[in-house]
Amino acid sequence: MERERILKIRDLRISFKTDAGTVQAIRGVDFDLYQGETIAIVGESGSGKSVTTKAIMGILASNGQIDSGSIEYVWHDENTGERQERDIVKMSKDDIQKIIRGRKIAMVFQDPMTSLNPTMTIGKQIMEPMMYHYGKTKEEAYARAIELLQEVGITDAQKRMKNYPHQLSGGMRQRVVIAIALSCDPYVLICDEPTTALDVTIQAKILELIKELQVKKNISVIYITHDLGVVAKVADYVNVMYAGKIVEKGTIDDIFYDPRHPYTWGLLSSMPDLDTDDDELYTIPGSPPNLAHEVTGDAFAPRNQFALNIDLRVDPPMFDVPGSDSHQVASWLMHEKAPKVDMPESLKKRILKMKKEGLKNE
């Protein structure tokens, strides 16, 4: 089957005006999303994950601006089947609100309390967008709301419709938020740390739910997370983000079994797996750069034990990993003339072991 690209982001640059000067939050981001697939954007806090997705939804903070780039979005009209293509960067706020947000692209945030209205019943909150976006009658919206609640695994839906958010547990609230997100049959679901505030047991259930719904409805999902365990569970493709740039991208197997960027090595190594008994965990020294200061060269260089001289002067381009059509790395170490550098020994061992476990599983 031909993969259909529905989101194409190129050279996206976003900055914020603050008292401390201009913050270059997003410094040239490219990625694609194809129908029915899940991509993850993974990186530490402040790397620019949320800002990127807020730009897609047209909800940047008022002190922020898109300096350049495009966010091309393709969909087929649900009535005529006609192919539509728009650059979200060029659309007015009103148009984004009317055409895109909530309707074509929906979002689930980390804290369900921020997306739910505490003074309104769950039922009303699920029904309203359907009445607003689709002009459904109250009766139609009610029937669909019950269906949606059941779909996200909420029992006694009728009773829950009358509840207020505070009467539900954290996991249940997040299910309601997902139900609202799905109520307008979006093509794209953006989940920004949807389970970070939840317990692992509830997290597992929510991740499994989103996956199940995605397969059933053939929607595309963008997952934002700092948790590589979550990435491993949900993603087909991974973008590793650092200081406002994507530094490595590839299939889930590229990133977990053949990582090339020293930052990715650091992320993978610093998280203990259940068998780590080394005396010391691998760490990435230092902390991320302050983006209110201009970055020269590779933003990761000061923390990179393998940094080359050129890293301090010139920001590396995206290099294709030889022999792969999916895997790309922004590091001068990928240049053909660069010295050959190997990933840390402990990570190599871990990957070998992971592969063995994976085989056992098949």
Place this chain on the structure above:
Amino acid sequence: MNKEPILVVKDLKQHFKVNRKFTVKAVDGISFEIYPGETYGLVGESGSGKSTTGRSIIRLYEPTAGNIVFNGEDISGKMSKKALKNLRTNMQMIFQDPMACLNPRKKVLDIIGEGLDIHKSYSSLEERNEKIYEMLELVGLSREHASRYPHQFSGGQRQRIGIARALVMNPDLIIADEAISALDVSIQAQVVNLMKKIQKETNIAYLFIAHDLSMVKYISDRIGVLHLGHLVETGTAEEIFNNPLHPYTKSLLSAIPHPNPQVEKTRKSLTYNYSESGLDYEAGKQHKITETHYVLATDDELKDFLSHQNDMI
């Protein structure tokens, strides 16, 4: 470990009266010990009573029932002056949100020195400041940082200040309540390495409260699994992770996402629901499986647990 424990918790109960009709049994009769130089991990879902346990031990609450013996001294009832001083100097706590407990108007020097000042644990100002500089260096900051304010630091650095503040008292036990949970993975690793290094040097004991099970496994010698205010299972990290018996422990472990896509893509987590489990925590007692491994169960429940010992993961 045949030394004397540094902390003995016996049948600790911490109930909160919410109103005339309703009492929350946040901690409902738990017992465990911690030995010098040991890290005891406490895990469980939110609301299971982890923080309450930590707070009762350090006497932010008046325990409803039970005994807490610290350094050989009972600290659960009314304390003598000496017992109180023992508690306030030799036991310290690190919290999850470093900013919330660091006074924003105080310089780092005085934040770290607060405990020293209260207990007058120095003979000259030079001695005090020297101690603080040493601590800053121990946690990977420098003496120049002493004259700055908390907001001038990153999250990871603030957490180090929290650790320095606890360590400067030279305590025997630190209670770390979700102390690294809010930090990025690479920073978590830095802080955990630091905590382990200090433990090697000083033989300090940690009560490490967290919900990230892979980090708990890595750092802990023994682990207690808390659910609804009961310790449902305790054992060495290996016993809990490799031979879990209690269905709640099993469901917790099954929910950890492994950073291994080939495995993770097909794995489903187990479901556990106390009210549907047929178990009765109140009726259960601690059954000894090995010298270190205990599980809460009635005799019948235990038989059932043992018959399902191997059907997991």
